[in-house]
Amino acid sequence: MRDRAPAPPTATTVAAIGTTVRVVVTDPRTLAEAEALTRDHLVALDRAASRFRPDSEVSRLAAAATSSRAGALASPVLASSLRAALRAARLTDGLVDPTVGRAVAASGYDDDLAVVRSRTAADRPAGEVPGWRSVTIDPVTDRVEVPAGCLLDLGSTAKAHAADEVARHLAGRLPGGFLVDLGGDIALAGTTPDGRWQVGVEDAEGRVVQVVGLRSGQAVATSSTRLRTWVRADGGTAHHIVDPRTGRTAPATWAQVTVVAASALEANAASTAAVVLGEDAPVWLARHRLPARLDTGRDVVTTPGWPAPTGRIPTRPTPEVVAS
Numbered sequence: 001m002r003d004r005a006p007a008p009p010t011a012t013t014v015a016a017i018g019t020t021v022r023v024v025v026t027d028p029r030t031l032a033e034a035e036a037l038t039r040d041h042l043v044a045l046d047r048a049a050s051r052f053r054p055d056s057e058v059s060r061l062a063a064a065a066t067s068s069r070a071g072a073l074a075s076p077v078l079a080s081s082l083r084a085a086l087r088a089a090r091l092t093d094g095l096v097d098p099t100v101g102r103a104v105a106a107s108g109y110d111d112d113l114a115v116v117r118s119r120t121a122a123d124r125p126a127g128e129v130p131g132w133r134s135v136t137i138d139p140v141t142d143r144v145e146v147p148a149g150c151l152l153d154l155g156s157t158a159k160a161h162a163a164d165e166v167a168r169h170l171a172g173r174l175p176g177g178f179l180v181d182l183g184g185d186i187a188l189a190g191t192t193p194d195g196r197w198q199v200g201v202e203d204a205e206g207r208v209v210q211v212v213g214l215r216s217g218q219a220v221a222t223s224s225t226r227l228r229t230w231v232r233a234d235g236g237t238a239h240h241i242v243d244p245r246t247g248r249t250a251p252a253t254w255a256q257v258t259v260v261a262a263s264a265l266e267a268n269a270a271s272t273a274a275v276v277l278g279e280d281a282p283v284w285l286a287r288h289r290l291p292a293r294l295d296t297g298r299d300v301v302t303t304p305g306w307p308a309p310t311g312r313i314p315t316r317p318t319p320e321v322v323a324s
Helices: 028-049 057-064 076-091 101-106 113-117 155-173 264-287
Strands: 010-016 019-025 070-073 143-146 177-182 185-190 197-202 208-214 219-224 229-231 237-239 256-261 292-295 300-302
Touching (some): 010 028, 019 155, 028 155, 028 177, 057 070, 057 143, 113 229, 155 185, 155 264, 177 197, 197 219, 208 219, 219 264
Antiparallel strands (some): 010 019, 019 177, 185 219, 197 208, 219 256, 256 292
16 A cells, blocks of 8 residues: 655635735644634734734833833733844844834824725825834843834834744644745745745736745745835825835835845845845845845846746645745
């Protein structure tokens, strides 16, 4: 009697933290528990770090810091997310900065995206960016302090860090392999199906433009200027990535940037920094030895180490081909 072939990876998709969340498992028996554990983590993250919930820790800290420096004891989730954001800031020399919250709101992104898109964003002065070095977190007590007027925006880094944390937690608790995709921030952990995960890179229209093979312990993230967009009062289009150096929306040089790194946090930080850098991004990514695919919407630039395509591009993504 022949051994039964291993079951193909199985996926589930849910909506959480304002994005699409996809969890893929190599052992179908773990899917329900993996989904439940993922949901629990993201509920806690939303309570800690959402800019759009007045009762979140981030919002309450911003309210306390209206006119003077303020502090509060952070929950474990907020403390972990903030440390990840500060690490991203260090790795990018401040090109990714968690203190851009006021600037992002001033650009028009001050509510859920559906609400923002339902109106025309008013022209406002660039928001102030206090700078990531002005934020402190006590290594023992987890007390966080922010300067006056600071609104933390942990959106992208917290999402990427959550993908890393969830994937690691699932692999430590359940058998098999796991792919966790939080809105394009993809972390891999546990066993790898057939030697590599087959991960699809999608363009802004949802077409899979390349399939790359990645191992567990690797991660990939995409930052786009074409997805989270809205109309400004002058008729132009704004997107959600702000340049901390100016407090204004970053140039839309790249339609999207996809980076492979050792963690989703590092990949996300690099792809976001690349959007901020615009034309200087390929040189910066190459100098940091980060494999990347940069797409203008017409032309594609890659940096050394970017994986070669594997196999044909499918007409319909399977669980092994996950949108990034």
